[in-house]
Amino acid sequence: MKTNIWVCLLTLALLWFFSPLAWGAEVDQGQRLYLQYCSSCHGKDGRGNGTVTPYLKLKVPDLSLLKKNHKGIYPFNDVMTAIDGSRAVRGHGDRQMPVWGEVFRKEVEKEKYTELTALLKAKVIAEYVATLQR
Numbered sequence: 001m002k003t004n005i006w007v008c009l010l011t012l013a014l015l016w017f018f019s020p021l022a023w024g025a026e027v028d029q030g031q032r033l034y035l036q037y038c039s040s041c042h043g044k045d046g047r048g049n050g051t052v053t054p055y056l057k058l059k060v061p062d063l064s065l066l067k068k069n070h071k072g073i074y075p076f077n078d079v080m081t082a083i084d085g086s087r088a089v090r091g092h093g094d095r096q097m098p099v100w101g102e103v104f105r106k107e108v109e110k111e112k113y114t115e116l117t118a119l120l121k122a123k124v125i126a127e128y129v130a131t132l133q134r
Contacts, residue, residue, distance in 0.1 A: 030128025033121055037100060038129075046132035067133040074130045083122040 035044065041056065043049035046063035053060050067074040080086075085101030104118035111117055 027124075027128055027131060030124035030126075030131075033125050034128045037103075038125065046129060063129050064132045064134045066129070074133060076126055076130065079126040079129055080122050083125055084119060 039050055040052045041048075041050040041060050042063050043053075043060075048060035048062045050060065063079075066079065083100050084104070100122065101118060104121045105114055108114050108117040
């Protein structure tokens, strides 16, 4: 299982390195996925003001301050692991039941590269969140 994850991560790194021309398309895709999966809690601008926040018990973090809160460095890896569920996040469930990682995997489970496709979705969302930084 760990080997599969490393192969997927290496593939993602190669895709990212060799596809700078596709970045604009990924931002659009990331925005679309972010709006679909994340904005109801985090808001369209990432500031934690989504439509469901009044009904939540937990305070939704302001994603637009991630870079500022990490000494000017956008914590891409932390964002990826929060999205795909490989890091426990109270509002997203625990490691045994990661919300978006599981959803992404189920959406593409009939595809040949299920894990890779799910990771790519998390990657483009994380890249889009990077554009929301103040």
